Amino acid sequence: xxxxxxxxxxxxxxxxxxxxxxxxxxxxxxxxxxxxxxxxxxxxxxxxxxxxxxxxxxxxxxxxxxxxxxxxxxxxxxxxxxxxxxxxxxxxxxxxxxxxxxxxxxxxxxxxxxxxxxxxxxxxxxxxxxxxxxxxxxxxxxxxxxxxxxxxxxxxxxxxxxxxxxxxxxxxxxxxxxxxxxxxxxxxxxxxxxxxxxxxxxxxxxxxxxxxxxxxxxxxxxxxxxxxxxxxxxxxxxxxxxxxxxxx
Ligand SMILES: O=C1C[C@@](O)(C(=O)O)C[C@@H](O)[C@@H]1O
Numbered sequence: 245x246x247x248x249x250x251x252x253x254x255x256x257x258x259x260x261x262x263x264x265x266x267x268x269x270x271x272x273x274x275x276x277x278x279x280x281x282x283x284x285x286x287x288x289x290x291x292x293x294x295x296x297x298x299x300x301x302x303x304x305x306x307x308x309x310x311x312x313x314x315x316x317x318x319x320x321x322x323x324x325x326x327x328x329x330x331x332x333x334x335x336x337x338x339x340x341x342x343x344x345x346x347x348x349x350x351x352x353x354x355x356x357x358x359x360x361x362x363x364x365x366x367x368x369x370x371x372x373x374x375x376x377x378x379x380x381x382x383x384x385x386x387x388x389x390x391x392x393x394x395x396x397x398x399x400x401x402x403x404x405x406x407x408x409x410x411x412x413x414x415x416x417x418x419x420x421x422x423x424x425x426x427x428x429x430x431x432x433x434x435x436x437x438x439x440x441x442x443x444x445x446x447x448x449x450x451x452x453x454x455x456x457x458x459x460x461x462x463x464x465x466x467x468x469x470x471x472x473x474x475x476x477x478x479x480x481x482x483x484x485x486x487x488x489x490x491x492x
Contacts, residue, residue: 248379249354249355249378249379249381250355250376250379250380250381250410252320252355253320253355253381253411254381254411254441256290256320256465257441257464258464260462261458261492262457262458262463262464262465262488263291263464263465263466264288264289264290264465264466264481264485265289265291265293265322265466265468266283266291266292266293266468266469266470266481267292267293267295267324267467267469267474268294269295269297269298269472269474270299270301270302271298271301272301273301273303273306276299276306276310277310279470279471280310280313281313282470282471283314283317283319284313284314284316284317284319286470286481288481288485289319289468289481290319291319291320291322292314292319292320292322293322293358293467294314294321294323294354295324295326295332295333295474296323296324296325296344297325297326297327297333297334298333299348307351311351311352315353320355320356321352321354321355322356323348323352323357323358324358325341325344325358326358327360329362330360330362330386330387331389338367339367341363341367341371342367342374345371345374349374349378349380354380356381356383356410356411357371357374357380358383358385359371359372359375359383359384359385360385361385361386361401361405362386369408372409381410381411382408382409382411383410383411383412383443384405384406384408384409384412385413385414385415386401386413387415387416388415388417389416389417389447390417391416391419392416392417392419392423392424393416395429395430398426398427398430399430399433401414402414402434402438402442403438406440411440411442411443411464411465412434412440412442413442413445414430414442414444414445415444415445415447416446416447416451418447418448418451419450420450421450423446424446424453424454427446427451427454428453428457428461430442430444431454431461431462431463432461435460441465442463443463443464443465443466444463445463446477447475447476448476448477449477452477452479455468455484456479458491458492462492466484468481468484469481
């Protein structure tokens, strides 16, 4: 049974414009609070990706209070524990990955949970069950900071993710203009073919077109910055919002 978090999150990613998401990370409590306030005041931001792999310095009370502020500001929360293998700071094993999500879920009460496709299948299934028990949307994610797969391989990857997730995501690094065109084609294919929203991202400068793509090529969501970037090539919220206002 799909609950309210799933429906709200999936619907936000099924609009004609990509939803704008800002990733937040915390080196210390004060800078985190500043980011939370900045995001709360920005009406262009619909989704906050809370990178919990960076939240170790925050107390449970601080986490709960800041999550409450973001909920009150009407933002949808995507909770992401990014592992080192996929460009994040989390160093624990698969068991610890599941435990950390179980612990933080009650503090943050997000609408969606990012689950890496590379997590071992039994742990992945438990995390999906955990998310759905709490009525959260599952975002299947995969990253490659060095390459972009062929279009055929990328389609297979998203199709495989679509068997267990509510939203599918692939972020990779284009090495040639053709790689970027393949990612745009992948977004267009996913829009037509998959029942779930797809987030397709080209990182680095060469991939920036995928972050501002619209119409038939639009991803369900685009990650943008309010200050600190969490991945190469991210553009500012203001720039993306202005382009959306002008073009779409
Ligand atoms: O998966 C992604 C996409 C991303 O890597 C990007 O390139 O914008 C940023 C990450 O924070 C997020 O988890």
